[in-house]
Amino acid sequence: MQKPPFxxxxxxxxxxLLWFGVSLLWLIVTLLPYxxxxxxxxxxxxxxxxxxxxxxxxxxxxxxxxxxxxxxxERDDILKGHAKSVGIALFETGMAWWWPQWRINKxxxxxxxxxxxxxxxxxxxxxxxxxxxxxxxxxxxxxxSKAKLTAVYRPHNNEVxxxxxxxxxxxxxxxxxxxxxxxxxxxxxxxxSVWYTSDQDFGRSKAVFVPFFAVPQAATVVGASIxxxxxxSVVLPYVIVRKDDGxxxxxxxxxxxxxxxxxxxxxxxxxxxxxxxxGIMQAPExxxxxxxxxKTRPNKDDPSLYK
Numbered sequence: 276m277q278k279p280p281f282x283x284x285x286x287x288x289x290x291x292l293l294w295f296g297v298s299l300l301w302l303i304v305t306l307l308p309y310x311x312x313x314x315x316x317x318x319x320x321x322x323x324x325x326x327x328x329x330x331x332x333x334x335x336x337x338x339x340x341x342x343x344x345x346x347x348x349e350r351d352d353i354l355k356g357h358a359k360s361v362g363i364a365l366f367e368t369g370m371a372w373w374w375p376q377w378r379i380n381k382x383x384x385x386x387x388x389x390x391x392x393x394x395x396x397x398x399x400x401x402x403x404x405x406x407x408x409x410x411x412x413x414x415x416x417x418x419x420s421k422a423k424l425t426a427v428y429r430p431h432n433n434e435v436x437x438x439x440x441x442x443x444x445x446x447x448x449x450x451x452x453x454x455x456x457x458x459x460x461x462x463x464x465x466x467x468s469v470w471y472t473s474d475q476d477f478g479r480s481k482a483v484f485v486p487f488f489a490v491p492q493a494a495t496v497v498g499a500s501i502x503x504x505x506x507x508s509v510v511l512p513y514v515i516v517r518k519d520d521g522x523x524x525x526x527x528x529x530x531x532x533x534x535x536x537x538x539x540x541x542x543x544x545x546x547x548x549x550x551x552x553x554g555i556m557q558a559p560e561x562x563x564x565x566x567x568x569x570k571t572r573p574n575k576d577d578p579s580l581y582k
Contacts, residue, residue: 353564402509493568
C-alpha cells in the first residue's frame with residue numbers, strides 16, 4: 276500500500292474538531308516524558324471508562340463469562356487496570372505514530388528473537404500470532420526495529436482517521452487490509468513477517484465454535500490455518516506487555532507452533548485459542564475486554580450473552 280495523498284477536503288469544517296484533538300495529542304506526546312504520559316493516560320482512561328458505560332458493561336460481562344470462578348475482587352482489579360490502559364493506549368498510539376526511532380528504542384526489551392532469526396535464515400515467512408492488547412499499536416513500532424513487518428488492519432470509516440492511521444502505521448509496517456487474503460499469502464510466500472490476530476468475533480464467515488476460557492462455544496476465525504497451509508511459513512506466538520515499573524515494554528516471541536496447521540480447522544482453532552489465553556494471562560488488565568467477543572452465537576436463535 277502506497278502512502279495516501281493528502282486531500283484538501285480533509286480540511287473541511289466537519290473535521291476541525293478531529294484535527295484539534297489530533298494536534299493536542301501530538302503536542303502532549305512529543306513534549307512530555309514517557310512516565311508522565313503513562314500516569315496521565317491512566318487517569319484519563321479511568322475517567323473515560325466512567326463515561327463509556329456501555330463499553331464498561333461489556334468488559335464486566337466478558338470477565339464474568341471468561342472467569343466465572345475468579346473472586347470478584349480479582350475481576351475488579353483487572354477492570355481497574357483495564358480502564359487505565361484505555362487512556363494509556365491513546366498516548367501510545369501517538370508515540371507509535373510520531374516519536375523518533377531513538378526514543379522508541381529506549382522503551383523495549385525482547386526475548387525469543389532467535390525464533391524469527393532462524394526463520395529468516397531459511398527464507399521462511401513468519402506469521403506473528405498476536406492478540407488485541409492495548410499495546411497493539413505501539414508494539415508494531417517497537418518490533419519494527421528488529422524485522423520488517425506486514426500488518427493486517429481494518430480501514431477506518433472516517434477518511435481523515437484512515438489517512439492518519441495509514442501514515443502513522445506505515446512507519447512500522449507495510450499494510451494489508453484484513454479482507455485481502457491473497458496479499459497475506461503472497462507476503463508469507465515471499466518470506467515476510469505478517470502480524471495477524473484472530474482473537475475477536477468477526478462473525479460466522481470462516482469461523483468455528485470452540486472454547487475460549489470458560490465460554491464453551493466462541494466464534495473463532497480459522498484465518499491462521501488458511502494463511503499458512505499453502506506456504507512454507509512458521510507461526511510464532513507474539514506477546515507484548517507493558518511493564519509494571521513504568522520503564523517500557525517487553526516483547527516475547529515464543530517457539531513455533533508444532534503441527535500447525537493440521538488438516539482439522541476446529542482443532543487448529545482450539546489450539547489457537549489456548550495460545551491466546553496464555554498470552555492474555557501474562558497481563559489480563561492490558562487485554563481489550565471492551566470488545567463483544569461472544570456476540571455471535573452457535574445458533575442464530577440463541578439468546579445474546581450481553582444484556
